[in-house]
Amino acid sequence: MSVIQTELPQGNKWFSLGNGxxxxxxxxxxxxxxxxxxxxxxxxxxxxxxxxxxxxxxxxxxxxxxxxxxxxxxxxxxxxxxxxxxxxxxxxxxxAFTNYSSVNQLTFERAQSVLLQNQFTSGHAYNFSLYPEGQKWRLFLNDTQNEMLLSEPFDLNAPPPTLKVEKTTAAPTEEAAPLRVVIQNNKQLGTLSVQLPEEKVLRMSSLRQFSEIQSLYVLGEDQKTLLNQQTGVRYLPNKDTGFYQAVDAQGQWQTEVLSPGFTVTVGWKNFLTVMFDEGIQKPFISIFIWTIAFSLLTVVFTVAVGMILACVVQWESLKGRAIYRVLLILPYAVPSFISILIFKGLFNQSFGEINMMLEALFGIKPAWFNDPTMARSMIVIVNIWLGYPYMMILCMGLLKTIPDDLYEASAMDGANLFQNFFRITFPLLIKPLTPLMIASFAFNFNNFVLIQLLTNGGPDRIGTTTPAGYTDLLVSFTYRMAFEGSGGQNFGLAAAIATLIFLLVGALAIINLKASRMNFD
Missing domain, CATH: 1.20.58.370 (MalF N-terminal region-like)
Structure with a gap:
């Protein structure tokens, strides 16, 4: 009892220390x-x-x-x-509910701040020369009216942010620095702000001149209006377009806008553009149909090829099964981008080995990259080659779970090889493969790497307002719209399409799950 009484405080001490x-x-x-x-x-x-x-x-x-x-x-x-x-x-x-793009990336406050930093050079300019002053330099300015100004000594290696000058009657007696020195120190001179006696500021405008610099825009009393000091034009923020836009004396909008713009909420505009703009609607619908067809064809053929090859390499009478397994799994081991680039060379219309063989055997040279049908066929062929090893490995594992008693019973009933496959092997494999097939469908629905590396979406469609090709999937179409648009990178519109892709893939996955009647509980 005494031992317990002496150890409890020690335990409480360590407990308090750990808690603290x-x-x-x-x-x-x-x-x-x-x-x-x-x-x-x-x-x-x-x-x-x-x-x-x-x-x-x-x-x-x-x-x-x-x-x-x-x-x-x-x-x-x-x-x-x-x-x-x-x-x-x-x-x-x-x-997706904004106008976010390459020209509308900033907030209103940031866009306004950037515009207020713009400057312009007035017509009054001064010629300048550099004169040595020991280890430092003096800046001598003179204009067409023979007004002469001389700066205080300054260090070119660490020029001051503001250099004051005073009026003088003559240039320094030392020899001015040659143009070579000015060129060598062009960057340092470009950072100088020369302040005149009347408080005006000069900046370097050429290798031989400093000119008066003024702010291009000044902010109005309402803290929103911008006035162009060079032209006198007024600009107001247009909350519908996300730009500072010129207005006339009556306050009516003009066509001139200032860049950069700012981000504003546009509601359902991007979604309505996808649905009703013919330049986007037509390729969107066609690309959507092709995306579903591509995903379905890939899933069906990869499962079929993988299942058949798995059955072949698991055949006990086949000699050298281990070698065949290794060779058939190799496409899965090689990085996909390397395989895609190799196939891009093999399918080359003029120098590719595939066309050379087809021409030698059948006298044809398909235009794999120029003809829409051939380009789509090529995409499916390459994707099947990349995808079948995965399905084959899965089927090889699932085949080992099928009891041998089933095949023995079917042999006693006189069933042949094809009857065994379609009545025993296929039904027992397809059920556990269904979730993986749905996952494969979703993956190929967004298979961006294959399209980007092999065809880049080409051949391109004609008559569209956004870049679109016959082999584009929705994901690559969205990418091209976001980063390759001729009218600027429209991230808001691309985000709207990405949102629709998410909804479509989610809906198709739910439909597939219900159709397969799988119980995952």
């Missing part, structure tokens, strides 16, 4: 997280700040509260899903 250390770590982590949140907010990254605050707050609650002990094992996975899946999806959907 835990709270110290939690406190330090919370302070660091708060610092990150404040830093993100100060940088204008409001969404990331809110997301970080939510995840850190939930994490601190889960790991600090004993009642939420069970959630400690689930929270990391949920946090990862929220950070890497749900958050990008939410951002994509949010962008």
């Amino acid at each position: 250390l835990k709270w110290l770590v939690i406190t330090l982590f919370a302070l660091f997280a708060c610092y990150l949140v404040v830093l993100m907010y100060a940088q204008g990254e409001y969404l990331f700040a809110i997301l970080t605050l939510i995840l850190v707050g939930l994490g601190l609650y889960v790991f600090a509260n004993p009642r939420a002990y069970a959630w400690r094992y689930v929270y990391p996975g949920m946090a990862g899903m929220g950070l890497f899946v749900l958050f990008p999806l939410a951002c994509t959907i949010a962008i």
Whole structure:
């Protein structure tokens, strides 16, 4: 009893020390997280700040509260899903309702700040020369009216942000620096702001001149209107287009806009454009149909080829089965981008080995990259080659789960090889393969790498307002719209199509799951 009384305080001491250390770590982590949140907010990254605050707050609650002990094992996975899946999806959907593009990337305040930084050079210019002053230099200015100005000595290696000059009656007696020195120090001279006695500012405008620099735009009293000091034109922010747009004396919009623009909410405009703009609607519908056909053909043929080859290499009477297995699995071991580039060379119309063989055997040279039908056929062939080894490996494993008694019973009934395959092997393989086939369908629905490396979507369609090709899938069509559009990179429209792709793939996956009547419980 006495031993217990002497050891309990020691145990409580260690318990208190461990508990205090835990709270110290939690406190330090919370302070660091708060610092990150404040830093993100100060940088204008409001969404990331809110997301970080939510995840850190939930994490601190889960790991600090004993009642939420069970959630400690689930929270990391949920946090990862929220950070890497749900958050990008939410951002994509949010962008789909804006005019976010290559010319409308900034917030209104940031776009206004960028425009106010624009400057222009007035007509009054001064010729300049550099004169040595010991280890430093003096800047001598003179204009057409014979006004002469001389600066204080300054260091060219560390020029001051503002250099003051005073009027003088004559140039320095030293020999001026040659043009070579000016060229060598062009970058340093370009950073100089020369302040005249009347408070005007000059900036370097050429290798021999400094000119008066003024702000191109000034902000009006309403803190929104911009006035062009060079032309006198007024600009107002157009909340419908996301640009500062010129207005006349009556306040009517003119055609001139200022770039960069700013991001505004456009509602369902991007979705309506996809549905009703003929230049986008027609290729979108055709590409959608081709995407489904491509995904279905790939799944059907990869499963068929993989299943048949798995049955062949599992055939006990076949000699050298191990060698065949290795050779047939090789396409899966080689990185897909290397295989795609090799096939791009093999299908070359003029020098590819495939056309050479076809010409020698049948006298034909298909235009694989120029004819839409041949290009699509090539895409399907290459994708089957890349995908069948995966299905073959799965089928090889599933074949081992089929009891031999079934084949023995069928042999006793006089069944042949094909009857065994279609009545025993295929039904027992297709059911466990169905979820994987659905996953394969979803993957090929968004198979961007194959299209980008092999055809880049070509051959291109004619008469569309956005880049679109006959082999484009919806995902590559979205990419080309976002990054290759001739009218600017339209991320908002691309995000709208990406949102539609997400809904379509999700709906097709649900339909496939229901059609297969699989019970995953």
